[in-house]
Amino acid sequence: MVAVVMEITGSMWTVAFLAILAAVAFLKWVLERVNPWVYETQLGDERYSLPPGDLGWPFIGNMWSFLRAFRSDDPDSFIASFVSRFGRTGIYKAFMFGNPSVIVTMPETCKRVLNDDDAFKPGWPTSTVELIGKKSFIGIPYEEHKRLRRLTSAPVNGHEALSIYIPYIEDIVISTLDKWSKMGKIEFLTQLRKLTFRIIMYIFLSSESEEVMEALEREYTTLNYGVRAMAINVPGFAYYKALKARKNLVAAFQSVVNERRNQRKTNKSTKKKDMLDALMDVKDEKGETLDDEEIIDIMLMYLNAGHESSGHTTMWATIFLEQHPEFLEKAKVFKQSQSINVLLFHYLTVLFYCIQAEQERIVKKRPPTQKGLTLKDIREMEYLSKVIDETLRLITFSLMVFREAKTDVRISGYTIPKGWKVLAWFRSIHLDPEIYPNPKEFDPSRWDDYNAKAGTFLPFGAGSRLCPGNDLAKLEISIFLHHFLLNYQLERLNPESKIRYLPHTRPHDNCLAVIKKNLPSPP
Missing domain, CATH: 1.10.630.10 (Cytochrome P450)
Incomplete structure (x- = not known):
């Protein structure tokens, strides 16, 4: 009888543990889609031509990974993570300093962004300004x-x-x-x-x-x-x-x-x-x-x-x-x-x-x-x-x-x-x-x-x-x-x-x- 009770209890704990794992996974899945839903769906078909990348979690975006990298011995691991996941495109979408953003990492793209005053204006975060x-x-x-x-x-x-x-x-x-x-x-x-x-x-x-x-x-x-x-x-x-x-x-x-x-x-x-x-x-x-x-x-x-x-x-x-x-x-x-x-x-x-x-x-x-x-x-x-x-x-x-x-x-x-x-x-x-x-x-x-x-x-x-x-x-x-x-x-x-x-x-x-x-x- 005791063995049966222990078996039932163990099964219940296993089910509970699996349920928690499933809930956490579901919550993570939802959180990872909040920023894309807020900032990308409003773009219509243009969202399909966005650069590769991810917008991170709500409010925080990619800032935790940015700060973690730059407080480590390898600050370049932040951009390296984009390259390893999305390829060496030199242009990635992200959510940085409270805004949907695009990071450009190659000379031609940087030159274009810095010199084309008709297309780009200063975009410093409100907090910095x-x-x-x-x-x-x-x-x-x-x-x-x-x-x-x-x-x-x-x-x-x-x-x-x-x-x-x-x-x-x-x-x-x-x-x-x-x-x-x-x-x-x-x-x-x-x-x-x-x-x-x-x-x-x-x-x-x-x-x-x-x-x-x-x-x-x-x-x-x-x-x-x-x-x-x-x-x-x-x-x-x-x-x-x-x-x-x-x-x-x-x-x-x-x-x-x-x-x-x-x-x-x-x-x-x-x-x-x-x-x-x-x-x-x-x-x-x-x-x-x-x-x-x-x-x-x-x-x-x-x-x-x-x-x-x-x-x-x-x-x-x-x-x-x-x-x-x-x-x-x-x-x-x-x-x-x-x-x-x-x-x-x-x-x-x-x-x-x-x-x-x-x-x-x-x-x-x-x-x-x-x-x-x-x-x-x-x-x-x-x-x-x-x-x-x-x-x-x-x-x-x-x-x-x-x-x-x-x-x-x-x-x-x-x-x-x-x-x-x-x-x-x-x-x-x-x-x-x-x-x-x-x-x-x-x-x-x-x-x-x-x-x-x-x-x-x-x-x-x-x-x-x-x-x-x-x-x-x-x-x-x-x-x-x-x-x-x-x-x-x-x-x-x-x-x-x-x-x-x-x-x-x-x-x-x-x-x-x-x-x-x-x-x-x-x-």
Whole structure:
């Protein structure tokens, strides 16, 4: 009798377990079809020409897999999963940052999306626009963007402006490097971000207040963590903190604008003209000036982009260059079968010393009356330019940009529906082995006599919305590396530190290191 009861009980548990499995499977089946039903059925027959892919689960979409991949050691597994499931089409449907989206991962498709202003407009997530600013370059329509870019490009990237910035950048780099060499253990990335923020603050606001700069830079750090996070406006989440940081930044900049306007009214300002003055002075063809919201959003955007990308790129370029002499020592113990690697290590070591020689040559040929670098000197740094380009390619500071289809668009044989977001995925292009052999190796030699085809090198984007501060960023990086290579060395304390990829690629320890000053050469 007991055995019969146990058998019946066991059967009931088995049935219950199978029922639960069936319910879970059915629920999963339903959830996977909610987004397609909501966003695809309304397209009619056009839904049959959508790119391959999937829209994930309701609300979440593909964001969990995106965040999981970029918080792992293999961020490229996110796109790799699309390729393995749907083939190497280079264009996939997904549900990203709260919107039905199409991800494009190949040069031709990215070039089309970035250059066709008739078919595509900015498509940044609403959450990102809320953080960076509705009146910033990422949030305004084409004609307004064209007007503001024309009004602001010369004071940021113009030849005259860059020449004016060089002496200040050079002076602050020299004094900062000397200070770091006396500080002992530092977070190299943290200090670089402070340096580049100080530079951009001086250019825009003529400000050198350490207290103000550190406070604002901390707010920017919080802001950036929210840009790539899910838009959950609840205490404790990154996006909630980022919104508070933006509010603090806007209040600080509004105070600066108010003070500057009062100074200009009473003619009390004795400082040189800076970018804030330029923004307050510019007028369009109708004689109209920028309002406070436009000025503040433009400043907030420029100050953010103007120090984050420069700081991270400078750190990685320094790390890569300091690794090269070690390659020569490793090459000595390689077997003959590894001759290709031996040649590469030899090349990289030779390149390191060629870069140093290049910088020394620039200093030696300088006229006695010239005290510092000139724009002409910087544009003659050919080896260094290759190093910077290779760093920009390998790190891909901005892994994607967002656009939105203004109408139904046919591309690569598929339809991108009107209103869907389009994510131009730069990281896939920069790490494509068919474009860049051994793409995850730092190899500046790939740029010897090589001109990147359109759409294959996109560190600053492309088209009418190319990053407006790209020349200034490369100028800062070049000046820093010039003085670092001639006079200093980087000794990392945790060279095997894990890498984090969000919001930007960096060592987990922010490159904990000691900066050592080179001993003077014997006479």
